[in-house]
Amino acid sequence: MIDHITIEVSDLERSKLFYEKAFAPLGYGLSFGKEGVFWACDVGKGCLFEIQHTGEKPPLTRLHVAFRVSSQAEVDAFYQAALDAGAADNGAPGPRPDYAQNYYASFVLDPDGYNIEAMINEV
Known part of the structure; x- marks a missing residue:
């Protein structure tokens, strides 16, 4: 999703x-x-x-999509599969407490440089 x-x-x-x-x-x-x-x-x-909007400083990418997954293991698996498929690392799997207390995510740049995220925010 x-x-x-x-x-x-x-x-x-x-x-x-x-x-x-x-x-x-x-x-x-x-x-x-x-x-x-x-x-x-x-x-x-x-x-x-x-x-x-980031003003003078260009954004990381003009488009960012985050996919909600069911577990931290899926975040980890997505990250490794994406790297194996040729993505560039943009943030290894791990907690992101600055986003939310239970936010866990990984980020990759796809072949066109777009920021793609897999995340879970367990409540």
């Missing part, structure tokens, strides 16, 4: 207002964010659609 997708936008405030209005009929709304950096919209079933 896709947990969240993050895209880079050129004007964060304009995009925030756009998505607030566009998502309103769908029942989606802003969930959290950080002024001037990113906003996350709750799009149902624990999934998020995120927009980011």
